[in-house]
Amino acid sequence: MSVWVWIAVGVLGGAGALARFVLDALIGTRWGGAFPLGTFAVNISGAFVLGLLTGLDVPSETLLLAGTAMIGAYTTFSTWVLETHRLAEEGEIGTAVLNVVLSITAGVGAAAVGRLIGGH
Numbered sequence: 001m002s003v004w005v006w007i008a009v010g011v012l013g014g015a016g017a018l019a020r021f022v023l024d025a026l027i028g029t030r031w032g033g034a035f036p037l038g039t040f041a042v043n044i045s046g047a048f049v050l051g052l053l054t055g056l057d058v059p060s061e062t063l064l065l066a067g068t069a070m071i072g073a074y075t076t077f078s079t080w081v082l083e084t085h086r087l088a089e090e091g092e093i094g095t096a097v098l099n100v101v102l103s104i105t106a107g108v109g110a111a112a113v114g115r116l117i118g119g120h
Contacts (some may be wrong), residue, residue, distance in 0.1 A: 005061070009069040016073030036083040036097050039076060040103060044110045046075035051111035055118020 024038035031037050050071050053063055085098035
């Protein structure tokens with residue numbers, strides 16, 4: 001792999017992380033509550049875009065850069081798990097379960113719709 005691919009991964013990863021931060025903050029300040037809606041929106045939109053890229057059958061290097069670097073840094077499994085754990089610790093068991101079920105269901109659905117729109 002060339003040094004330019006490594007640089008692109010760093011730049012696109014940074015852009016994805018910044019996009020996640022901005023979207024999560026915007027949603028959190030506008031519709032904040034017990035349910036981690038910002039993380040949910042980030043992860044579902046990321047699943048959709050990754051499904052779309054897969055459906056479009058983009059070349060492997062493009063998928064590496066856009067999917068792994070940018071969308072991989074944009075979406076956040078660790079924050080989702082931490083927020084779910086925090087909800088459970090605070091006694092919000094129903095909200096924690098809703099976060100797990102809704103995130104998995106909507107994430108798989110969003111990826112499938114993205115892939116379908118992409119043509120596969």
